[in-house]
Amino acid sequence: MDKVAIVGFYQVKPGLDLMMSPYEMLFEATRGALDHAGLKRDDLSTVIGCNNDYYDGKTISNCFKVEAGGAYMKDESKVEMDGAHAVMYGLMRILSGNHKLAMVYGISAPSCFPYESVRILETDPTFDRPINLLNGYTAGGMQMRAYLNAFGLSEEDIAKVAVYNLKNAAKNPLAIPEAQKTNITVDEVLNSEMLSAPLKKLMYPILCDGVTALILAPERQARKITDKPVWITGVGHFNDTYYLGDRDLSSCSSMEKAAEKAYKIAGINNPKSEINVAELFGHTACEDLILAEAAGLADKGKGLSLIDTGKLNPSGGTMAGYTPAANGLTRIVEAVKQIRGEAEGHQISGANKAIASGQVGFCAQNNIVYVLEGGE
Amino acid sequence: MTLNIDEEQDVSVTKGMIRAEFNFWVGIVMDKFYDGLQEKKFIGTKCSKCGKVFLPPRNRCGDCFAKAEDFIDLPETGILKNFTVTTYKISERKTRNVKKDQIVGLVQIDGADSAMVVPVININPEDLKIGMKLKVVWAKNIKGDPNDIAGFEPIGGV
Amino acid sequence: MANVQPAVISAGFCEHASKRSDVNMAELVNEAVEDCLNKAGSVEWKDIDYVINGNMPAFEGANMPELWMTDHMAAKNKPLLRVTTGGTTGGSVFVSGYYAVASGLYDMVLAVAFEQQSCGNTTVGLASVALGELSIYPSLGYEATRLRRNMGAGAAIGVASYQAMNYMRRSKATEEDLARVVVQNRRNAAKNWWTHLKMPTITIEDVLDTPYISYPLRFGMVCPASDGACAVLFTTEEKAKQIADVPVYINGVGSYANEPAIIGVDCGGAGQTDPCEQLGAVKSAELAYSQAGISFPNKEIDYAEVYSPFPNQELQWVERVGLFEPNSAPEAYLNGVTALNGEMPVNCSGGVNSTNAIGASAMERPAESALQIMGKAGNQVPKTVHTALGHGWGGAINLISHVVMADEPQRKFK
Numbered sequence: 001m002d003k004v005a006i007v008g009f010y011q012v013k014p015g016l017d018l019m020m021s022p023y024e025m026l027f028e029a030t031r032g033a034l035d036h037a038g039l040k041r042d043d044l045s046t047v048i049g050c051n052n053d054y055y056d057g058k059t060i061s062n063c064f065k066v067e068a069g070g071a072y073m074k075d076e077s078k079v080e081m082d083g084a085h086a087v088m089y090g091l092m093r094i095l096s097g098n099h100k101l102a103m104v105y106g107i108s109a110p111s112c113f114p115y116e117s118v119r120i121l122e123t124d125p126t127f128d129r130p131i132n133l134l135n136g137y138t139a140g141g142m143q144m145r146a147y148l149n150a151f152g153l154s155e156e157d158i159a160k161v162a163v164y165n166l167k168n169a170a171k172n173p174l175a176i177p178e179a180q181k182t183n184i185t186v187d188e189v190l191n192s193e194m195l196s197a198p199l200k201k202l203m204y205p206i207l208c209d210g211v212t213a214l215i216l217a218p219e220r221q222a223r224k225i226t227d228k229p230v231w232i233t234g235v236g237h238f239n240d241t242y243y244l245g246d247r248d249l250s251s252c253s254s255m256e257k258a259a260e261k262a263y264k265i266a267g268i269n270n271p272k273s274e275i276n277v278a279e280l281f282g283h284t285a286c287e288d289l290i291l292a293e294a295a296g297l298a299d300k301g302k303g304l305s306l307i308d309t310g311k312l313n314p315s316g317g318t319m320a321g322y323t324p325a326a327n328g329l330t331r332i333v334e335a336v337k338q339i340r341g342e343a344e345g346h347q348i349s350g351a352n353k354a355i356a357s358g359q360v361g362f363c364a365q366n367n368i369v370y371v372l373e374g375g376e
Numbered sequence: 377m378t379l380n381i382d383e384e385q386d387v388s389v390t391k392g393m394i395r396a397e398f399n400f401w402v403g404i405v406m407d408k409f410y411d412g413l414q415e416k417k418f419i420g421t422k423c424s425k426c427g428k429v430f431l432p433p434r435n436r437c438g439d440c441f442a443k444a445e446d447f448i449d450l451p452e453t454g455i456l457k458n459f460t461v462t463t464y465k466i467s468e469r470k471t472r473n474v475k476k477d478q479i480v481g482l483v484q485i486d487g488a489d490s491a492m493v494v495p496v497i498n499i500n501p502e503d504l505k506i507g508m509k510l511k512v513v514w515a516k517n518i519k520g521d522p523n524d525i526a527g528f529e530p531i532g533g534v
Numbered sequence: 535m536a537n538v539q540p541a542v543i544s545a546g547f548c549e550h551a552s553k554r555s556d557v558n559m560a561e562l563v564n565e566a567v568e569d570c571l572n573k574a575g576s577v578e579w580k581d582i583d584y585v586i587n588g589n590m591p592a593f594e595g596a597n598m599p600e601l602w603m604t605d606h607m608a609a610k611n612k613p614l615l616r617v618t619t620g621g622t623t624g625g626s627v628f629v630s631g632y633y634a635v636a637s638g639l640y641d642m643v644l645a646v647a648f649e650q651q652s653c654g655n656t657t658v659g660l661a662s663v664a665l666g667e668l669s670i671y672p673s674l675g676y677e678a679t680r681l682r683r684n685m686g687a688g689a690a691i692g693v694a695s696y697q698a699m700n701y702m703r704r705s706k707a708t709e710e711d712l713a714r715v716v717v718q719n720r721r722n723a724a725k726n727w728w729t730h731l732k733m734p735t736i737t738i739e740d741v742l743d744t745p746y747i748s749y750p751l752r753f754g755m756v757c758p759a760s761d762g763a764c765a766v767l768f769t770t771e772e773k774a775k776q777i778a779d780v781p782v783y784i785n786g787v788g789s790y791a792n793e794p795a796i797i798g799v800d801c802g803g804a805g806q807t808d809p810c811e812q813l814g815a816v817k818s819a820e821l822a823y824s825q826a827g828i829s830f831p832n833k834e835i836d837y838a839e840v841y842s843p844f845p846n847q848e849l850q851w852v853e854r855v856g857l858f859e860p861n862s863a864p865e866a867y868l869n870g871v872t873a874l875n876g877e878m879p880v881n882c883s884g885g886v887n888s889t890n891a892i893g894a895s896a897m898e899r900p901a902e903s904a905l906q907i908m909g910k911a912g913n914q915v916p917k918t919v920h921t922a923l924g925h926g927w928g929g930a931i932n933l934i935s936h937v938v939m940a941d942e943p944q945r946k947f948k
Contacts, residue, residue: 001638002638047791052591053591053592053618054592060590062620062933063620063930064794064930066793072791072792072793073791073814076790076791077630078617078618078626079615080591080598080617080618081616085616088615089615089617092630092634092639093633095636095638096538096633096637097537098636098825118597121596121597123602124602125558125595125599125653237613238611239609239612239614241604241610242604360598361598361601362601365601366601
């Protein structure tokens with residue numbers, strides 16, 4: 001794979017309700033990313049947006065985001081999955097040679113829609129939808145039970161991950177204040193409200209409004225634009241079947257395949273020792289572990305050991321504030337910041353090789369992983 | 377979106393949703409499945425290549441991409457593969473805690489290779505065990521829709 | 535950068551109708567995928583290494599339905615991407631199929647677009663394109679009383695009738711000219727196996743006898759709402775030569791975004807003032823032609839499929855994409871230039887005017903163009919087609935997709 005770099009990025013500081021129109025939020029992000037890279041809108045040749053019509057409450061939600069997204073009279077398209085998937089399309093456009101500078105943004109404002117209720121619209125409309133039992137809570141609950149049972153772990157172990165994530169979030173200036181908990185304890189997590197047994201409220205992320213944007217460029221252009229390009233050296237993308245009963249929920253085969261592919265492209269043989277930072281999009285504290293294990297950062301059932309190393313989700317991950325459609329993009333930007341040494345408050349020293357992931361679907365059905373590297 | 381236009385011609389927009397009803401064709405094999413429910417019977421499909429049995433039925437096998445259009449009658453009993461207990465209403469406009477336990481089970485009918493997400497009833501959450509045998513409880517009024525499955529209960533009590 | 539020449543090797547359809555009540559969405563999509571694979575020679579479903587899917591999200595009321603339809607699209611344990619851009623969705627999915635191959639990352643890509651409009655509620659979906667946006671009017675200093683006037687412009691027919699008025703003013707086209715386009719499309723559709731409205735004996739009088747929906751568009755001029763799906767298989771030049779009798783090379787793609795056309799009265803400075811000007815379509819076509827090395831589209835292109843649910847749009851698009859001089863399309867249609875045996879046949883598949891499964895429509899355009907080059911179209915033109923285009927529009931007539939294909943590859947200068 002030819003080298004493609006992330007040359008600029010911007011994350012609007014998320015909040016439970018930003019009280020901003022989507023266009024204001026989006027403009028702040030796209031303008032911010034261009035300024036960060038020292039570029040003008042004219043320099044862009046393509047824009048890939050990521051938003052979801054149901055989350056926006058609006059059909060063809062990208063068609064009114066043309067101006068604020070910087071896409072007026074640009075080669076534009078939209079990916080309706082996670083922001084990380086939109087990066088894949090942007091990457092393809094750059095790799096084709098047709099485009100030299102691509103803006104990718106992800107946006108959603110959960111303050112304006114009932115996310116958990118909207119998730120029922122993702123289910124099989126011929127059976128699961130009328131039965132009306134699946135959403136993020138219940139799928140997360142079953143996934144956690146499968147994981148705990150498979151490896152003989154306890155709820156306390158997952159609570160430790162939640163504590164780790166929330167304490168990390170406290171060090172991340174772009175985490176929402178509600179998730180920044182410096183003094184949180186395992187007991188507090190275990191005593192928090194039950195969402196869907198055994199999943200507790202503090203093991204589940206808080207939804208918030210937010211936009212993240214980044215700019216991609218091929219090698220030659222990237223070196224001219226920035227002194228600190230962060231290269232995408234590998235990418236893997238896989239999708240599993242929808243049916244939960246067909247899958248082993250204690251692991252994540254689509255993540256395993258995606259990571260394997262990404263490592264192969266990037267020439268990584270031993271992810272455990274080579275990867276310094278992993279920013280993974282886990283939908284619950286438990287899923288963070290499942291994904292990290294699937295990505296080969298720890299043996300199966302031993303993901304908990306990663307919290308001692310600190311390299312898993314130093315930003316707090318999804319638990320620092322969950323913005324659907326932008327979250328995977330935020331993970332990538334957090335990994336980029338680590339490599340550039342710009343992660344204020346939660347910097348991992350010497351971070352040079354990172355992975356970041358995005359996902360959609362119940363129990364991480366569809367995963368995409370990027371290997372990001374600094375230096376030459 | 378709700379628009380309120382008042383006397384001073386100020387427009388205020390209140391947050392909300394447009395309520396819209398949606399209908400879905402259930403298709404070739406699910407039609408048969410719902411016909412089966414009307415006779416209090418589970419009808420699944422079988423992959424023509426690997427022989428996997430699907431309930432609820434689907435007409436393609438994901439592993440073989442082969443047709444799965446041979447129907448097969450399945451029993452009323454199965455095992456509990458996974459479960460969760462929630463007090464939240466699933467798809468209401470605002471996610472709402474109703475303080476009433478609702479058991480969501482992933483039930484694999486005997487002879488099937490897939491599992492259904494269905495309610496589990498007549499049991500205390502503490503007594504649930506993965507792998508326990510369950511039997512369907514049919515609704516009082518059978519109409520040939522998903523509500524015909526009132527839930528699954530443990531065989532012979534707990 | 536990767537120097538890969540993408541090619542189309544197969545295109546499949548399912549039978550389109552107003553209600554495909556016999557199948558659910560997944561099964562509908564599966565029909566098109568199977569048809570596409572059956573026509574792809576030695577290619578098996580296992581060879582596919584990337585799957586892209588799209589439809590108009592809000593119409594069926596199913597969010598990201600491709601997740602559920604995975605098993606029916608041969609996408610289990612493969613990458614699956616969802617691309618949606620409103621009416622342009624099919625075209626955007628087609629373009630992303632091109633990029634998946636052109637990137638050098640994947641070499642057998644299945645792109646699928648569909649719509650089952652008899653599920654769900656299309657008007658609710660379309661109304662939210664227009665009405666959802668009303669919230670921004672107050673911030674533009676807009677008078678509340680005027681909002682009611684704007685509401686009338688909601689949905690596709692509202693947009694199209696303003697566009698038709700603008701076009702008719704510019705070109706002096708008459709309602710009869712519009713009806714002629716409809717007759718050509720529906721007669722063509724009668725000869726193509728998968729289409730919806732097949733009317734082999736329809737006449738201009740028949741069309742003009744129907745009542746107005748929104749002046750100048752009559753009931754008989756408006757596209758139907760269809761259920762249907764389309765699937766296309768993309769691969770590299772090398773593989774295509776081994777697999778297909780006639781590989782169809784994609785030589786240029788463009789998908790420019792214009793500002794949205796909020797049509798009606800003055801709307802605070804936003805929106806296109808003349809919705810039939812279509813700068814986005816002009817620039818998309820220019821980009822695609824320059825990539826394909828085409829200098830004189832009106833001479834070098836042999837066949838065109840444009841996205842025209844309404845007849846005025848067909849006249850307008852063939853001009854904007856450079857096939858005819860401005861305002862000359864009505865005369866060309868009168869003289870049979872665009873007919874099956876004409877010099878520049880347009881929409882011989884029957885076009886969107888005869889079949890509109892919205893999400894799939896913009897993919898069916900380049901797919902049909904590719905089939906014309908292969909010589910395998912349902913309503914094949916008698917002349918040999920070397921170069922053809924497929925066009926799509928969507929959103930508030932501000933999103934465009936434009937694809938140029940040929941039987942010869944165009945080496946790109948990177």
